[in-house]
Amino acid sequence: MSPVAFITSFQQLMDFAIIRTGFMQLYKNPNCRKVKGSHVLEVSCAYCKSFIANYQKVGASNFVKMYNDRIIDGCIDFSQYHGAVFCPNCNERIATRYITKMDKKEAYRLVPSAFNKRVIKDGKF
Numbered sequence: 001m002s003p004v005a006f007i008t009s010f011q012q013l014m015d016f017a018i019i020r021t022g023f024m025q026l027y028k029n030p031n032c033r034k035v036k037g038s039h040v041l042e043v044s045c046a047y048c049k050s051f052i053a054n055y056q057k058v059g060a061s062n063f064v065k066m067y068n069d070r071i072i073d074g075c076i077d078f079s080q081y082h083g084a085v086f087c088p089n090c091n092e093r094i095a096t097r098y099i100t101k102m103d104k105k106e107a108y109r110l111v112p113s114a115f116n117k118r119v120i121k122d123g124k125f
Contacts, residue, residue, distance in 0.1 A: 024051060024088070027077040031069045032056075040072065040120040043094075046113060050089040051075055054120070063117055066095065068106040084108075
């Protein structure tokens with residue numbers, strides 16, 4: 001019997017389609033604003049290599065946190081409240097939400113070994 005015969009709900013159908021075709025829905029971040037002098041990074045899961053988000057990084061310093069207003073889009077809906085960011089494919093924790101002490105901005109502190117980053121050369125949005 002084929003696995004399609006056991007699909008009973010719309011959510012199961014969408015999960016099956018994502019697994020089958022590799023299709024992932026992208027959510028635009030409504031809090032995003034363009035930052036002058038930034039470059040775009042593609043953040044992915046280190047465990048399963050699935051896409052997490054596109055992020056505007058300013059400067060050449062280490063990539064330790066992601067500010068919520070610099071996240072361009074992602075496979076997670078960043079307009080909703082998240083205590084932590086988990087990989088949608090393997091459910092590993094990528095980052096934890098916190099409020100920065102200096103400027104009181106919402107950010108996600110990244111787990112050092114849980115993500116990969118890649119610079120997108122023509123990163124326009």
